[in-house]
Structures are given as C-alpha cells and as structure tokens.
Amino acid sequence: MTEPARFSQPYYAVAWHGDINGHLRILDQTRLPSEIVYRDCKTVEEVWQAIRSLQVRGAPAIGIAAAYGVVLAAQQATQPGGPDAVLKACDYLATSRPTAVNLFWALNRMRQVVGRVHYGNVRDLQNALLREAHAIRDEDAAMCRRIARVGAQLIHDGMGILTHCNTGALATAEYGTALGCIFFAAEEGKRIQIYADETRPLLQGARLTVWELMQRHIPVTLICDNMAAVLMRQKRVQLVLVGADRIAANGDTANKIGTYGLAVLARAHGISFYVAAPSSTFDLALPDGKGIPIEERDPREITEPLGCRIAPEGAVAFNPAFDVTPAELITGIITERGIIKPLTHATIANVLGSPRKSKEADQ
Secondary structure, three states: OOOOOOOOOOOOOOEOOOOOOEEEEEEEOOOOHHHOOEEEEEOOOHHHHHOOOOOOOHHHHHHHHHHHHHHHHHHHHOOOOOOHHHHHHHHHOOOOOOHHHHHHHHHHHHHHHHHOOOOOHHHHHHHHHHHHHHHHHHHHHHHHHHHHHHHHHHHHOOOOEEEOOEEEHHHHHOEEEEHHHHHHHHHOOOOEEEEOOOOOOOOOOHHHHHHHHHOOOOOOEEEEEHHHHHOOOOOOOOOEEEEEOOEEEOOOOEEEHHHHHHHHHHHHOOOOOEEOOOOOHEEOOOOOOHHHHOOOOOOHOOOOOHOOOOOOOOOOOOOEEEEOOOOOOOOOOEOOEEEOOOOOHHHHHHHOOOOOOOOHOOO
C-alpha cells in the first residue's frame, strides 16, 4: 500500500524563485497525494495551462499564479510595445478559468501597475510588476492568517466539522481559508474531528484536503459526497465550513459543485453553515449570484475520472465546476475583517466598503 507523500517542511502551492529574471514554481496538485512534483513555469503560456489543468487551483492561488504569469510576460516584453504586450498577457490569463474572481482581481491590479508606473525602460516596469505580484501573494498570506484566527472562534472542543473541496495551503498563499480556521483551532489545542467530502468529480477533498490534514496530524474521516446527510442525522457534525470562489454583494456564494446541497442539508438539520473567504473573493459589482459565471468543464472528468472510464462510450455528462449557494442558507461569512452576519447588502458593505468596478469590465 502506497503511503501519502509527506513534507518535512512547509509546502507552498505557488512561489517565485529568483529575482526579476526568475520563474514561477508550482506544486502540481494533479499528482497529489501519491507524488510531490514541482513544475517550473517560465512563460505566460505555461502559467495559463497550469491554471486551466488544475495543477494550481483554489481562488487565491489562481490569482497569485496569474500575477506572476504577468511578470513572466514582462520578461519577454521589449520597447516600445512592452506595456501593450503585458496588457495582452493579462487578457490571455483571464481566459484560463471564469469563476474565481481572485483571478480577475489580481490581473486588474497588474493592469493598474502598467497604467500608473512611470517607467523609463522596460526593466522599471518589470520590477514594478514583480513587486506588485509579491504584494498580492503576501497580502493573501496575511489575510488567511487573520481569517483563521477569526474563524477558529467558531470551533469548540469536541466539535465535528464537515468541509468540502480544498481550502488549505494548497489553495492559497500558504495557510488557507476554511481549512486555515481548522488548522488554527488545532494549534490552539482544540480536539476536533473533521469529515472531508471526497468532492466529485476530481476528488479534491480526498486527494488534497485529507492529505493536508494528515500532514498536520488532525483527525479526519473521508466520506463520499452523498454521505453527508447521514452524518448530520447522526449528529456527528456541528459545523459546516467551506470556502468560496466568488461572492456577490448580497452574499450569494459560488463554490465547488456540491456546496449548495450541503447548505440545504445543514439548514434541514439545524447546523451552522459558514463560508471563509478573503475580501478579494467578493465581487460587489454583482448584486446577486445570478450574475456569477459558472465554469463547465470537460465531461470526461465525470465519465473518465482520473483517466479511468466508469461510463459507457458515448455517455452524455453534465459537468459544472461550481454552484451558487443563496445567502439565506449561509449563517455567516468569515473574512479577515471579521464575521459578516446576517448576510445582507448592508452588512457586507459595512464591512467591505463600496462596490469595486467589475473585474471583467476591466478586461
């Protein structure tokens, strides 16, 4: 029996290696949990493919990777068309995945650098872009630590917690959102039992969340997605804690497919349902979840999961990668600025401020 690969030191989903002439290194999440494989991305095309193929995934990590992808594009830029080439790279990276708003948020910040920096040569622009990418990465790391500290207050000794998909260090700069709350609670000495949905069809819960929890020696039990109701009925779960890829101004939340069903089940069983996400995941230009674009992926991810055919040749499959959970089913949203509850336009605006310009409108 093959044991899950283990790290002897902290692991990072994305990291920049070197100076302005350096490159992006990602931990290939399609190879976990059996193998630890790093991939060096040295072109914007390689970053696009890494995001699209889920070698790097998780809304914050996608945004960070894209920001560094812009730096790689700037490395190849030459005057006088350097700034235009960088802006084209931003547009190109924005096509990699449509739902995670952090992608567009990070790329918009990189565009703003091009627009505001006075550069006498391309190297000045390159250095400014690298500084901004580093800032995006560092800010996410700090936000996740604050989210973890805030969210851990909701976790009590002896609690059973159900989570969906992966929201740990693999999905962010270094610590995590929903899983970060769990990590922090465990570090405080709270005895907790985690139940991780396998998260069909690509099994991010089984492959990644269970792996991350085992790295930290936190008790975790893997369940099939359709077992959650039984656990709730048996009163093994006192809290459902998930992440988010985009949150509208009213609190409607897009997250990995299956999240909406968990929220319905939690409401039926009287269980608190919390979302943990940084402020960068909010799209306040969208009044509600109806406007959130939902990525549909290759049907073969269902008919041939992980390369193993389980359906007849020619079978038709429907494969939305995300669903939208209505705000009325969410107890609260844990952010780096505090817990937002109840969810209304007013309570969200009071915590996060005025709506930003639509990310897609900046493309």
